[in-house]
Amino acid sequence: MTDTVISISHVSKKYTLGEISSRYFSRDFSLWMQRAFNQSNEEKIEKTTLWALKDVSFEVQRGEILGLIGSNGAGKSTLLKILSRITAPTNGSVRLKGRVSSLLEVGTGFHGDLTGRENIFLNGAILGMRKREIRAKFDSIVDFSGVEKFIDTPVKRYSSGMYVRLAFAVGAFLDPDILIIDEVLAVGDAEFQQKCLGRMQDLSTGQGRTVIFVSHNMQAVTSLCTRAIWMEEGAVKKQGDPKSLINSYLSAKKKVLLKQVWQKENAPGNDAIRVLSVEIKPDIVTDFELIDVTTSFTVEFTFENNSGANNISVDLMLFTISGECIFDIYSKPVITESSLLHGKCIIPGNFLNNGSYYFSIFFGKDVTQELFYFDHCLQFEVEDNRDLTTGFNKWLGFVRPDFPLFLSEHKG
Incomplete structure (x- = not known):
């Protein structure tokens, strides 16, 4: 019970x-009388009413x-x-x-x-x-x-x-x-x-x-x-x-965001880094841009390095929609004179559990020094695959890897 x-x-x-509550009784009483008896003010009264x-x-x-x-x-x-x-x-x-x-x-x-x-x-x-x-x-x-x-x-x-x-x-x-x-x-x-x-x-x-x-x-x-x-x-x-x-x-509150592209003049960033594009590319393309637990996909991004540094590194971070970090992948530093750089990371299928996720990207030099942090730049949903599911409850955990698990009779 x-x-x-x-x-x-x-x-x-x-x-x-x-x-109302102007701290002067005469003004409050006058306004109350006006609202009580002046029907022409109904529209005005409605606009001043808030249902919390x-x-x-x-x-x-x-x-x-x-x-x-x-x-x-x-x-x-x-x-x-x-x-x-x-x-x-x-x-x-x-x-x-x-x-x-x-x-x-x-x-x-x-x-x-x-x-x-x-x-x-x-x-x-x-x-x-x-x-x-x-x-x-x-x-x-x-x-x-x-x-x-x-x-x-x-x-x-x-x-x-x-x-x-x-x-x-x-x-x-x-x-x-x-x-x-x-x-x-x-x-x-x-x-x-x-x-x-x-x-x-x-x-x-x-x-x-x-x-x-x-x-x-x-x-x-x-x-x-x-x-x-x-x-x-x-x-x-x-x-x-x-x-x-x-x-x-x-x-x-935050919709699916699989691709963003900008021109140089309005690209996100700062004087050191300008991000020109970020994109999630599912290996299996559908009209609904569907990613399920079996789908592998590629994260790609292009950025302009204006920092003058030639030792550039990038971190790709994946979070659940509520902010728990799933992984933080570091690139090896790249020594280059080019100002235009491209990043790419392949996320295999049978890795993520169904749910909502987002990516953030850290751009740095000499491994540790921050040049620009692009938070929440991509967001996506991972759907369940009903062909693989015997029940309707969500599997536990943030990842759902397809590792082999063997079971046999013990012969002692």
């Missing part, structure tokens, strides 16, 4: 853009870590503010079971004139905890945050990093049933981010808490979340397994 701790039913949120959320419905179970992904302006932060009771929905209903702790921006819920110690007790009281409960968690909060030397300093004197360390520690250690976290972890350093991800994992699997996590770091969402929701233009576009959902999201 499932235990639903968050139930969102047909939630919409409308904002009215313009002069549109009929959003979903449920979250106890112990889930739910990731919210989507472009800026998709409605993620508005939804979190509604869940945190900062604002109310225009339509629909939200039901929450248990204590809710939110970290939506640096220092959420902190009073700048209070010390770190005082803010810990203040936030605990807001969550409905008794002093003895907060004292029992106090040392863990301070130890996790790493701000022990400054715990009796007003938090308005904290750096943004110290702020977010303490704010996360307060939210994560004061026994919330539901922890809501926006993109604020981007403020912390890499070590702190890993600590936060580990703590969220422990809250979910070890303590049965529920976490709502918003991030543009797709790798963090993939590794941490048990389910993800893709939001677009205020609505839920799709939900499901984080990895497959993120691949769909990133693929939709």
Whole structure:
């Protein structure tokens, strides 16, 4: 039997853009009267109305870590503010079971004139905890945050990093049933981010808490979340397994790009390197430019070297659409007086798994010195080959090599 701790039913949120909340009651009241009784202004009123959320419905179970992904302006932060009771929905209903702790921006819920110690007790009281409960968690909060030397300093004197360390520690250690976290972890350093991800994992699997996590770091969402929701233009576009959902999201944002050609005057690059063409050439050409797991293809590129260097090397890097590097192939340095150079690399069939990928190219001299980095210059899809597939689940891993694997009876 499932235990639903968050139930969102047909939630919409409308904002009215313009002069309302001008801080002058007479102006706001006058504008409200005009909009209420002047029918000729309907078209104007419609233009100043923004629906940040549109009929959003979903449920979250106890112990889930739910990731919210989507472009800026998709409605993620508005939804979190509604869940945190900062604002109310225009339509629909939200039901929450248990204590809710939110970290939506640096220092959420902190009073700048209070010390770190005082803010810990203040936030605990807001969550409905008794002093003895907060004292029992106090040392863990301070130890996790790493701000022990400054715990009796007003938090308005904290750096943004110290702020977010303490704010996360307060939210994560004061026994919330539901922890809501926006993109604020981007403020912390890499070590702190890993600590936060580990703590969220422990809250979910070890303590049965529920976490709502918003991030543009797709790798963090993939590794941490048990389910993800893709939001677009205020609505839920799709939900499901984080990895497959993120691949769909990133693929939709960046289209297949198998060939680019430029004239010298508008070619990408800089004073040292100008890239004139990049192309993926499948060995089997179809009208649909289809590459499946069995298809070999060639990556070719042409560039102009204006650096004056005659010791040129190139790195060809292949990434998954979510940013994991599959390989980084180095060319041997070429000593040449020619300014026009051509690169070529053959990727064999039965190597890549089905999915979305992109290439980047590093142009350098003397092996290590960067001349130009052409990021995301080619993008392509590798399709499954149904003739080779006995099931419908995607094979594990990023590569899918056709190596021989022998099995026989053991004769001992």
